[in-house]
Each structure stands twice: as C-alpha cells, then as structure tokens.
Amino acid sequence: MPGSFRIGSIAGIDIYVHISWLIILVFLTISLANGWFPTLSPGYPTSTYLLLGFVAAILLFVSVLLHELAHSLVARSRGLPVKNIVLFIFGGVSNIEQEPHSPGTEFFMAFVGPLVSLIIGAVCFGLLTLVRGTHSPTEDLLTYLASANILLGIFNLLPGFPLDGGRVLRSIVWKITGNAYRATQVATIVGQVIAYLFIFAGIWLFFFSRDPFDGIWLGFIGWFLLSSAQSARAQATLETTFKGVTVAQVMNAQPMTVPANISLQKLVDEHFLPQGLRSALVLQGDQLAGLITLSDIRHVAREEWPQTPVGFAMIPVDRIHTVTSQQKLTDALPLMTGKDVNQLPVVDNGKLVGVVTRDAIIRSLQVRQGLGLEEQKQRV
Numbered sequence: 001m002p003g004s005f006r007i008g009s010i011a012g013i014d015i016y017v018h019i020s021w022l023i024i025l026v027f028l029t030i031s032l033a034n035g036w037f038p039t040l041s042p043g044y045p046t047s048t049y050l051l052l053g054f055v056a057a058i059l060l061f062v063s064v065l066l067h068e069l070a071h072s073l074v075a076r077s078r079g080l081p082v083k084n085i086v087l088f089i090f091g092g093v094s095n096i097e098q099e100p101h102s103p104g105t106e107f108f109m110a111f112v113g114p115l116v117s118l119i120i121g122a123v124c125f126g127l128l129t130l131v132r133g134t135h136s137p138t139e140d141l142l143t144y145l146a147s148a149n150i151l152l153g154i155f156n157l158l159p160g161f162p163l164d165g166g167r168v169l170r171s172i173v174w175k176i177t178g179n180a181y182r183a184t185q186v187a188t189i190v191g192q193v194i195a196y197l198f199i200f201a202g203i204w205l206f207f208f209s210r211d212p213f214d215g216i217w218l219g220f221i222g223w224f225l226l227s228s229a230q231s232a233r234a235q236a237t238l239e240t241t242f243k244g245v246t247v248a249q250v251m252n253a254q255p256m257t258v259p260a261n262i263s264l265q266k267l268v269d270e271h272f273l274p275q276g277l278r279s280a281l282v283l284q285g286d287q288l289a290g291l292i293t294l295s296d297i298r299h300v301a302r303e304e305w306p307q308t309p310v311g312f313a314m315i316p317v318d319r320i321h322t323v324t325s326q327q328k329l330t331d332a333l334p335l336m337t338g339k340d341v342n343q344l345p346v347v348d349n350g351k352l353v354g355v356v357t358r359d360a361i362i363r364s365l366q367v368r369q370g371l372g373l374e375e376q377k378q379r380v
C-alpha cells in the first residue's frame with residue numbers, strides 16, 4: 001500500500017503502518033477519552049481519559065496485529081508466502097501472495113484470526129475478574145479490550161467475503177461442491193449483501209442516532225467491504241476465464257524495444273514522440289536490460305538528454321517483474337495488480353521473447369467472455 005511505513009518485523013514478517021492508521025489512532029483516542037471511559041468510570045481528570053484512550057487504542061491495534069499474525073503464520077506453515085502485514089484505517093490486512101490450494105487450508109487460515117481475537121477477549125475477561133470492583137484504570141482498560149476483541153472476533157466471523165467468515169463460508173462451499181469458483185461467487189455475493197446492510201444501517205444511524213459519526217463510520221466500513229467483495233469476484237472471474245491459458249497465448253511477440261546505448265534525446269525524438277509511446281523495453285544485444293518510461297525520462301534534466309544513455313536512466317531488469325512464456329497467465333496477473341505495472345516482459349533464458357500488457361489481457365478477456373469460454377465447468 002503506498003503511504004505505508006515499516007515499523008519492524010515479527011517472525012520474519014514485515015509489519016507496515018499506513019498513514020490512515022495514524023488518523024484512526026487520533027480519532028479513537030479522542031472518542032474513547034470523550035465517550036467510553038467517562039461513561040464507564042466518571043470522575044477522572046481529562047488528561048487521564050486521554051491517556052487511557054491512547055493506551056486503549058494502541059492495545060486494540062496490538063490485538064489486531066496478533067489477529068493478523070495468526071492468519072500469516074498459519075499461511076506460512078501451509079507453504080503460502082507472506083509478503084507483509086499492513087495496519088490501516090479499517091484494521092489490518094495480511095498480504096499473502098497465493099490463494100490457498102485446498103478448502104482445509106483456507107478454513108484453518110481464515111478461522112484462526114477471529115479465534116485469536118476471541119481468545120484475547122476471553123483472557124481479558126479472565127484478568128478482569130482479578131481487578132473487578134477496584135474502579136481502577138486497569139479495570140477500565142481490560143473492560144474495553146475484552147469487549148472490543150470479542151466484537152472484533154464476531155464481526156470478522158460474519159459470513160461475507162472479504163471478512164474471515166466469508167473465507168470460512170467459501171472453504172465450506174468449496175469442500176462441498178469441489179468448485180472453488182462457485183465458492184468464491186457465493187462468498188462474495190453474501191459479502192455484498194452484508195456490505196449493503198452496513199451501508200443502509202450507516203445511513204439509518206446517520207439520520208436517527210444521536211451521534212451521526214457512528215453512521216458515517218458504519219457506512220464507510222460497508223463501502224470498503226462492498227468494493228473488496230466486488231474486486232474479489234472480478235478476480236475470481238478473471239482466474240476462471242484464464243484457467244489453463246499461458247503467457248505465450250496472450251503476449252505480443254514483437255514488443256517495442258530500444259538499444260541501451262542510444263541517448264535519451266534520440267529515444268524521445270525517434271521513438272517516443274513519433275510512435276506515441278509511453279514506455280519501451282531496453283535491450284543489450286538480445287538480452288533484456290530494463291524498462292524505460294516517461295517518468296524515468298522526466299527525472300533527467302532536459303539539457304542532459306543528449307548526453308545521457310537510455311541504459312543510465314532506465315529501471316534495470318532486476319527491479320522489474322518478468323514472466324516466462326510457459327508460465328500460467330493467472331500467475332502473471334497478480335504481478336500487474338495493485339502496483340503501477342502495465343506490462344510484463346516475457347523472458348525465456350534471459351532472452352526477451354515478448355511482452356504481455358494490461359490492454360492485451362483485457363481484450364483477450366472480452367473475447368473469451370464473448371465466446372462464453374468462462375462458462376466451462378471446472379472441478380478443482
């Protein structure tokens with residue numbers, strides 16, 4: 001996620017915090033200090049409420065982090081590579097680079113997150129019995145953490161994708177029908193229904209509750225769930241449509257290339273301007289050396305264009321994703337999503353054999369759907 005910074009790593013998994021998390025940290029601190037804690041135990045000075053609110057907010061995010069770590073560690077133990085964990089405005093997300101290969105793995109991986117939240121909640125309730133009636137800040141904190149984690153666990157178990165419960169539902173449908181695509185459709189449709197319920201509840205609260213902020217917040221969560229469910233559904237369609245298709249079947253075998261030793265001036269005058277290019281692959285002999293884009297050229301001052309070789313300004317090959325011609329297209333797709341990558345060079349044994357672009361994939365998708373090729377029943 002752009003706008004995230006790394007705060008450390010746990011068990012070899014990098015932990016990132018997105019700037020939106022800082023906003024929610026401030027918001028949660030203030031709202032706890034103004035509402036929850038004064039209602040729970042009145043009579044403290046404002047500074048104590050603020051401190052309590054801040055500590056509670058931090059501990060809540062530690063709880064969220066433990067929930068995500070549970071997902072990530074199970075994923076890794078099942079052989080799925082974990083890229084990182086990002087904490088952001090709506091909680092946390094584990095970036096796991098592959099989808100689970102079996103319903104059992106998916107079930108276990110999804111269920112363990114809410115389970116950890118429920119366990120943290122139960123432990124806090126247990127600790128609470130030791131300090132109950134002391135009317136101390138510790139009691140207030142434990143009360144908050146216990147209820148927040150139980151709520152978190154229950155919320156995440158709602159059976160709509162992208163919530164953990166949606167993944168649990170997907171794994172069950174997958175197990176019963178043996179069809180991963182059908183399972184995703186069921187889980188994402190239920191996910192969209194739940195998202196709309198959140199949005200409607202948010203609108204209702206906005207107009208009819210004392211605190212319109214609750215409604216706005218609920219509406220935002222609904223909107224986030226809706227867009228996640230929709231994109232997961234689109235992704236599943238993409239993967240089904242392209243099942244069994246290799247990179248070679250979609251790539252352009254005559255990609256636009258330029259030699260590494262010409263100047264940026266020559267590149268602009270003879271290639272980019274006349275042909276309306278936005279990027280070109282850079283060759284050294286027949287070996288792929290890198291990729292040059294408009295923004296790489298812009299980073300060099302214009303008066304230096306005549307003296308600067310393309311090879312100097314380009315993104316070198318070790319910093320761009322490449323695929324091989326026999327790779328499955330569905331494995332190449334994740335390399336193009338999320339980041340600003342519009343094309344992937346196709347390289348066999350160091351030699352450039354083609355390029356696969358976003359446009360070509362979309363065209364191929366439309367043709368395949370037009371022919372009804374995505375309807376094929378598939379057993380996974």
Ligand SMILES: [Zn+2]
Nearest residue numbers: 113114156164
């Ligand atoms: Zn989760």
